[in-house]
Amino acid sequence: MSRSIINLRSAIHLKEGWTLKIGELSKATGASIRSIRYYEKQGLITPARTESGYREYHKFAVEQVNTIRLYLKLGLSTEQIAGFLQCVLMNKEAFCNEVLPVYRQKLKEIDEQIQTLVRIRSNLEDRIQSILSEQTDNESMEGTNDEH
Protein backbone atom coordinates (compact mmCIF):
# COMPACT_ATOMS: atom_id res chain seq x y z
CA MET A 1 0.00 0.00 0.00
CA SER A 2 2.30 2.70 -1.25
CA ARG A 3 0.89 5.95 -0.07
CA SER A 4 2.59 8.59 -2.12
CA ILE A 5 1.93 12.22 -2.69
CA ILE A 6 -0.76 11.37 -5.11
CA ASN A 7 -3.91 11.69 -3.05
CA LEU A 8 -4.36 15.33 -3.73
CA ARG A 9 -8.05 15.27 -3.19
CA SER A 10 -7.74 13.96 0.32
CA ALA A 11 -5.01 16.46 1.03
CA ILE A 12 -7.15 19.35 -0.03
CA HIS A 13 -9.95 17.88 1.98
CA LEU A 14 -7.95 17.82 5.12
CA LYS A 15 -6.45 21.18 4.55
CA GLU A 16 -9.61 23.16 4.14
CA GLY A 17 -12.57 20.82 4.23
CA TRP A 18 -13.38 22.29 0.91
CA THR A 19 -15.64 20.36 -1.36
CA LEU A 20 -17.77 17.27 -1.24
CA LYS A 21 -18.92 15.09 -4.03
CA ILE A 22 -22.50 14.04 -4.00
CA GLY A 23 -21.79 10.60 -2.63
CA GLU A 24 -19.91 12.05 0.29
CA LEU A 25 -22.64 14.52 0.98
CA SER A 26 -25.12 11.70 0.85
CA LYS A 27 -23.21 9.71 3.42
CA ALA A 28 -22.72 12.75 5.60
CA THR A 29 -26.41 13.54 5.72
CA GLY A 30 -28.23 10.29 5.23
CA ALA A 31 -30.11 11.70 2.28
CA SER A 32 -29.98 9.55 -0.80
CA ILE A 33 -28.10 10.78 -3.83
CA ARG A 34 -31.35 10.75 -5.65
CA SER A 35 -32.94 13.03 -3.10
CA ILE A 36 -30.05 15.46 -3.11
CA ARG A 37 -30.34 15.80 -6.85
CA TYR A 38 -34.03 16.29 -6.41
CA TYR A 39 -33.49 19.07 -3.91
CA GLU A 40 -31.27 20.71 -6.45
CA LYS A 41 -33.86 20.50 -9.17
CA GLN A 42 -36.30 22.10 -6.74
CA GLY A 43 -33.88 24.94 -6.23
CA LEU A 44 -33.08 24.12 -2.62
CA ILE A 45 -29.36 23.74 -3.11
CA THR A 46 -27.04 24.75 -5.92
CA PRO A 47 -23.67 23.06 -6.08
CA ALA A 48 -20.82 24.21 -8.28
CA ARG A 49 -19.67 21.94 -11.07
CA THR A 50 -16.26 20.65 -11.92
CA GLU A 51 -14.97 20.82 -15.47
CA SER A 52 -16.23 17.34 -16.06
CA GLY A 53 -19.65 18.07 -14.68
CA TYR A 54 -19.44 16.57 -11.23
CA ARG A 55 -21.34 18.36 -8.53
CA GLU A 56 -19.14 20.11 -6.02
CA TYR A 57 -20.58 20.95 -2.61
CA HIS A 58 -19.01 23.10 0.03
CA LYS A 59 -19.17 21.82 3.56
CA PHE A 60 -22.10 23.99 4.56
CA ALA A 61 -24.14 21.83 2.27
CA VAL A 62 -24.23 19.20 4.99
CA GLU A 63 -26.02 21.52 7.35
CA GLN A 64 -28.21 22.69 4.51
CA VAL A 65 -29.33 19.22 3.55
CA ASN A 66 -29.95 18.31 7.16
CA THR A 67 -32.17 21.32 7.51
CA ILE A 68 -34.04 20.47 4.38
CA ARG A 69 -34.70 16.99 5.61
CA LEU A 70 -35.83 18.17 8.99
CA TYR A 71 -38.36 20.48 7.43
CA LEU A 72 -39.54 17.83 5.06
CA LYS A 73 -40.19 15.54 7.99
CA LEU A 74 -42.16 18.35 9.48
CA GLY A 75 -44.49 18.34 6.55
CA LEU A 76 -43.19 21.35 4.71
CA SER A 77 -42.91 21.07 0.96
CA THR A 78 -39.74 21.72 -0.99
CA GLU A 79 -41.46 24.75 -2.37
CA GLN A 80 -41.98 26.24 1.06
CA ILE A 81 -38.50 25.33 2.11
CA ALA A 82 -37.12 27.09 -0.93
CA GLY A 83 -38.64 30.28 0.39
CA PHE A 84 -36.91 29.85 3.72
CA LEU A 85 -33.54 29.24 2.22
CA GLN A 86 -33.85 32.26 -0.01
CA CYS A 87 -34.79 34.26 3.01
CA VAL A 88 -31.89 33.07 5.05
CA LEU A 89 -29.26 33.25 2.36
CA MET A 90 -30.03 36.56 0.80
CA ASN A 91 -31.07 39.55 2.72
CA LYS A 92 -34.09 40.41 0.65
CA GLU A 93 -36.76 41.53 3.02
CA ALA A 94 -39.43 40.96 0.47
CA PHE A 95 -38.84 37.24 0.58
CA CYS A 96 -38.73 37.22 4.30
CA ASN A 97 -41.99 39.00 4.66
CA GLU A 98 -43.55 36.46 2.40
CA VAL A 99 -42.08 33.60 4.29
CA LEU A 100 -42.57 34.72 7.84
CA PRO A 101 -46.25 33.81 8.02
CA VAL A 102 -45.43 30.30 6.89
CA TYR A 103 -43.01 29.94 9.76
CA ARG A 104 -45.49 31.30 12.22
CA GLN A 105 -48.25 29.08 10.96
CA LYS A 106 -46.01 26.07 11.33
CA LEU A 107 -45.09 27.16 14.80
CA LYS A 108 -48.73 27.35 15.72
CA GLU A 109 -49.36 23.90 14.39
CA ILE A 110 -46.46 22.50 16.33
CA ASP A 111 -47.65 24.11 19.53
CA GLU A 112 -51.03 22.60 18.94
CA GLN A 113 -49.58 19.20 18.46
CA ILE A 114 -47.42 19.42 21.51
CA GLN A 115 -50.46 20.36 23.51
CA THR A 116 -52.41 17.47 22.11
CA LEU A 117 -49.61 15.09 22.83
CA VAL A 118 -49.30 16.29 26.37
CA ARG A 119 -53.01 15.76 26.79
CA ILE A 120 -52.81 12.31 25.33
CA ARG A 121 -49.87 11.63 27.52
CA SER A 122 -51.65 12.39 30.73
CA ASN A 123 -54.68 10.55 29.47
CA LEU A 124 -52.56 7.48 29.00
CA GLU A 125 -50.93 7.95 32.33
CA ASP A 126 -54.31 8.15 34.02
CA ARG A 127 -55.42 5.04 32.30
CA ILE A 128 -52.36 3.11 33.30
CA GLN A 129 -52.83 4.30 36.85
CA SER A 130 -56.43 3.23 36.91
CA ILE A 131 -55.53 -0.15 35.55
CA LEU A 132 -52.92 -0.60 38.19
CA SER A 133 -55.10 0.45 41.08
CA GLU A 134 -57.91 -1.74 39.82
CA GLN A 135 -55.49 -4.58 39.74
CA THR A 136 -54.38 -4.12 43.31
CA ASP A 137 -57.99 -3.66 44.34
CA ASN A 138 -59.13 -6.89 42.80
CA GLU A 139 -55.97 -8.68 43.52
CA SER A 140 -57.50 -11.40 45.64
CA MET A 141 -60.90 -11.52 44.01
CA GLU A 142 -61.66 -12.93 40.59
CA GLY A 143 -63.28 -11.96 37.32
CA THR A 144 -65.57 -9.24 38.57
CA ASN A 145 -66.01 -7.58 35.26
CA ASP A 146 -67.93 -4.39 35.55
CA GLU A 147 -68.15 -1.41 33.29
CA HIS A 148 -69.32 2.06 33.86
Added chain:
Amino acid sequence: MSRSIINLRSAIHLKEGWTLKIGELSKATGASIRSIRYYEKQGLITPARTESGYREYHKFAVEQVNTIRLYLKLGLSTEQIAGFLQCVLMNKEAFCNEVLPVYRQKLKEIDEQIQTLVRIRSNLEDRIQSILSEQTDNESMEGTNDEH
Protein backbone atom coordinates in the same frame (compact mmCIF):
# COMPACT_ATOMS: atom_id res chain seq x y z
CA MET B 1 -91.89 26.42 2.70
CA SER B 2 -94.15 24.55 5.04
CA ARG B 3 -92.10 23.40 7.93
CA SER B 4 -94.05 20.68 9.58
CA ILE B 5 -93.23 18.08 12.14
CA ILE B 6 -91.61 16.00 9.52
CA ASN B 7 -87.97 16.92 9.91
CA LEU B 8 -87.19 14.19 12.34
CA ARG B 9 -83.54 14.12 11.57
CA SER B 10 -83.10 17.74 12.46
CA ALA B 11 -85.15 17.24 15.56
CA ILE B 12 -83.01 14.40 16.72
CA HIS B 13 -80.00 16.43 15.85
CA LEU B 14 -81.04 19.29 18.01
CA LYS B 15 -82.15 17.07 20.79
CA GLU B 16 -78.97 15.11 21.24
CA GLY B 17 -76.40 16.24 18.72
CA TRP B 18 -76.28 12.60 17.83
CA THR B 19 -75.04 11.65 14.42
CA LEU B 20 -73.45 13.22 11.39
CA LYS B 21 -73.50 12.06 7.84
CA ILE B 22 -70.24 12.15 5.97
CA GLY B 23 -71.08 15.33 4.11
CA GLU B 24 -71.80 17.13 7.33
CA LEU B 25 -68.62 15.88 8.89
CA SER B 26 -66.75 17.02 5.84
CA LYS B 27 -68.16 20.50 6.10
CA ALA B 28 -67.54 20.62 9.80
CA THR B 29 -63.89 19.72 9.44
CA GLY B 30 -62.82 20.91 6.05
CA ALA B 31 -61.64 17.44 5.12
CA SER B 32 -62.97 16.20 1.81
CA ILE B 33 -65.41 13.32 1.79
CA ARG B 34 -62.84 11.39 -0.14
CA SER B 35 -60.27 11.93 2.58
CA ILE B 36 -62.62 10.95 5.36
CA ARG B 37 -63.33 7.69 3.64
CA TYR B 38 -59.63 7.23 3.19
CA TYR B 39 -59.02 7.75 6.88
CA GLU B 40 -61.60 5.09 7.53
CA LYS B 41 -59.93 2.63 5.21
CA GLN B 42 -56.68 3.31 7.06
CA GLY B 43 -58.39 2.50 10.33
CA LEU B 44 -58.28 5.99 11.76
CA ILE B 45 -62.00 6.35 12.25
CA THR B 46 -64.80 3.84 12.27
CA PRO B 47 -68.30 5.17 11.79
CA ALA B 48 -71.43 3.16 12.41
CA ARG B 49 -73.67 2.38 9.48
CA THR B 50 -77.35 2.93 9.01
CA GLU B 51 -79.59 0.19 7.69
CA SER B 52 -79.09 1.52 4.21
CA GLY B 53 -75.34 1.64 4.53
CA TYR B 54 -74.78 5.33 5.17
CA ARG B 55 -71.91 6.20 7.46
CA GLU B 56 -73.03 7.56 10.80
CA TYR B 57 -70.59 9.63 12.80
CA HIS B 58 -70.99 10.75 16.36
CA LYS B 59 -70.09 14.31 17.08
CA PHE B 60 -66.69 13.48 18.50
CA ALA B 61 -65.73 12.55 15.00
CA VAL B 62 -65.29 16.23 14.25
CA GLU B 63 -62.55 16.53 16.81
CA GLN B 64 -61.11 13.27 15.63
CA VAL B 65 -60.86 14.30 12.03
CA ASN B 66 -59.39 17.64 12.97
CA THR B 67 -56.72 15.89 14.95
CA ILE B 68 -55.98 13.56 12.09
CA ARG B 69 -55.57 16.43 9.69
CA LEU B 70 -53.31 18.31 12.07
CA TYR B 71 -51.02 15.34 12.39
CA LEU B 72 -50.98 14.80 8.68
CA LYS B 73 -49.99 18.39 8.10
CA LEU B 74 -47.18 17.85 10.53
CA GLY B 75 -45.82 15.04 8.48
CA LEU B 76 -47.10 12.04 10.37
CA SER B 77 -48.45 9.18 8.34
CA THR B 78 -51.90 7.70 8.76
CA GLU B 79 -50.19 4.62 10.05
CA GLN B 80 -48.52 6.50 12.87
CA ILE B 81 -51.68 8.39 13.67
CA ALA B 82 -53.61 5.18 13.92
CA GLY B 83 -51.58 4.20 16.94
CA PHE B 84 -52.41 7.32 18.87
CA LEU B 85 -56.09 7.26 18.16
CA GLN B 86 -56.36 3.69 19.27
CA CYS B 87 -54.93 4.69 22.61
CA VAL B 88 -57.16 7.64 23.16
CA LEU B 89 -60.40 6.43 21.73
CA MET B 90 -60.51 2.76 22.52
CA ASN B 91 -61.79 3.33 25.97
CA LYS B 92 -63.20 -0.12 26.43
CA GLU B 93 -61.12 -1.45 29.23
CA ALA B 94 -62.00 -5.04 28.57
CA PHE B 95 -58.55 -5.96 27.44
CA CYS B 96 -56.62 -3.58 29.59
CA ASN B 97 -54.18 -6.06 30.93
CA GLU B 98 -53.09 -7.17 27.56
CA VAL B 99 -52.84 -3.60 26.49
CA LEU B 100 -50.95 -2.14 29.38
CA PRO B 101 -47.49 -2.71 27.96
CA VAL B 102 -48.63 -1.21 24.73
CA TYR B 103 -49.76 1.87 26.59
CA ARG B 104 -46.43 2.20 28.25
CA GLN B 105 -44.59 1.80 25.01
CA LYS B 106 -46.83 4.39 23.47
CA LEU B 107 -46.15 6.72 26.32
CA LYS B 108 -42.46 6.44 25.71
CA GLU B 109 -42.91 7.13 22.05
CA ILE B 110 -45.05 10.13 22.77
CA ASP B 111 -42.48 11.54 25.12
CA GLU B 112 -39.91 11.12 22.41
CA GLN B 113 -42.05 12.89 19.93
CA ILE B 114 -42.79 15.74 22.25
CA GLN B 115 -39.10 16.20 22.73
CA THR B 116 -38.48 16.23 19.03
CA LEU B 117 -41.22 18.73 18.51
CA VAL B 118 -39.88 21.01 21.16
CA ARG B 119 -36.52 20.93 19.48
CA ILE B 120 -38.00 21.70 16.10
CA ARG B 121 -40.04 24.41 17.68
CA SER B 122 -37.09 26.26 19.01
CA ASN B 123 -35.34 25.82 15.70
CA LEU B 124 -38.21 27.57 13.99
CA GLU B 125 -38.35 30.22 16.65
CA ASP B 126 -34.69 30.99 16.20
CA ARG B 127 -35.19 31.38 12.54
CA ILE B 128 -38.10 33.72 12.97
CA GLN B 129 -36.10 35.72 15.44
CA SER B 130 -33.23 36.04 13.04
CA ILE B 131 -35.55 37.24 10.33
CA LEU B 132 -37.05 39.79 12.64
CA SER B 133 -33.77 41.11 13.94
CA GLU B 134 -32.48 41.48 10.42
CA GLN B 135 -35.55 43.46 9.63
CA THR B 136 -35.28 45.76 12.58
CA ASP B 137 -31.62 46.20 11.79
CA ASN B 138 -32.48 47.66 8.45
CA GLU B 139 -35.36 49.54 9.94
CA SER B 140 -33.20 52.31 11.36
CA MET B 141 -33.16 54.02 8.04
CA GLU B 142 -36.49 54.47 6.30
CA GLY B 143 -39.50 55.51 8.26
CA THR B 144 -41.23 52.35 7.25
CA ASN B 145 -44.11 51.80 9.56
CA ASP B 146 -45.34 48.28 9.17
CA GLU B 147 -46.71 46.02 11.87
CA HIS B 148 -49.89 44.09 12.07
Added chain:
DNA sequence: ATTGACTCTGACATTAATGTCACGGTCTAT
Protein backbone atom coordinates in the same frame (compact mmCIF):
# COMPACT_ATOMS: atom_id res chain seq x y z
C1' DA C 1 -4.59 0.86 -20.79
C1' DT C 2 -7.65 -1.40 -17.81
C1' DT C 3 -10.37 -1.93 -13.79
C1' DG C 4 -13.43 -0.46 -10.20
C1' DA C 5 -15.63 3.03 -7.88
C1' DC C 6 -17.89 7.00 -8.62
C1' DT C 7 -20.65 10.31 -11.34
C1' DC C 8 -23.87 12.06 -14.96
C1' DT C 9 -28.69 12.17 -17.13
C1' DG C 10 -33.00 10.32 -18.05
C1' DA C 11 -36.72 7.23 -17.71
C1' DC C 12 -39.89 4.44 -15.28
C1' DA C 13 -41.86 2.70 -10.64
C1' DT C 14 -43.76 3.47 -6.16
C1' DT C 15 -45.98 5.32 -1.93
C1' DA C 16 -49.21 8.37 0.43
C1' DA C 17 -52.79 11.43 0.26
C1' DT C 18 -56.07 13.35 -2.45
C1' DG C 19 -58.99 14.53 -6.62
C1' DT C 20 -62.37 13.18 -9.88
C1' DC C 21 -65.64 10.64 -12.45
C1' DA C 22 -69.13 7.12 -13.25
C1' DC C 23 -72.92 4.46 -11.97
C1' DG C 24 -76.22 3.23 -8.79
C1' DG C 25 -78.89 3.43 -4.33
C1' DT C 26 -81.39 6.49 -0.49
C1' DC C 27 -84.02 10.07 1.43
C1' DT C 28 -87.28 13.67 1.46
C1' DA C 29 -90.18 17.58 -0.17
C1' DT C 30 -93.40 18.31 -3.46
Added chain:
DNA sequence: ATAGACCGTGACATTAATGTCAGAGTCAAT
Protein backbone atom coordinates in the same frame (compact mmCIF):
# COMPACT_ATOMS: atom_id res chain seq x y z
C1' DA D 1 -93.96 9.15 -8.07
C1' DT D 2 -90.48 12.07 -9.18
C1' DA D 3 -86.69 15.41 -8.76
C1' DG D 4 -82.75 16.75 -6.44
C1' DA D 5 -79.55 16.34 -3.05
C1' DC D 6 -77.23 13.14 -0.69
C1' DC D 7 -74.50 8.72 -0.15
C1' DG D 8 -72.12 4.17 -1.60
C1' DT D 9 -68.31 1.75 -4.14
C1' DG D 10 -64.79 1.46 -7.45
C1' DA D 11 -61.61 2.95 -10.83
C1' DC D 12 -58.35 6.02 -12.68
C1' DA D 13 -55.44 10.44 -12.26
C1' DT D 14 -52.25 13.37 -9.84
C1' DT D 15 -48.70 15.38 -6.77
C1' DA D 16 -44.53 15.05 -3.97
C1' DA D 17 -40.72 12.64 -2.60
C1' DT D 18 -38.10 8.86 -3.38
C1' DG D 19 -36.34 4.37 -5.42
C1' DT D 20 -34.25 2.03 -9.14
C1' DC D 21 -32.27 0.94 -13.40
C1' DA D 22 -29.69 1.76 -17.79
C1' DG D 23 -26.15 3.65 -20.61
C1' DA D 24 -22.26 6.56 -20.65
C1' DG D 25 -18.50 9.46 -18.84
C1' DT D 26 -14.72 10.41 -15.09
C1' DC D 27 -11.14 9.47 -12.00
C1' DA D 28 -7.59 7.19 -9.46
C1' DA D 29 -4.60 3.18 -8.77
C1' DT D 30 -2.41 -0.45 -10.84
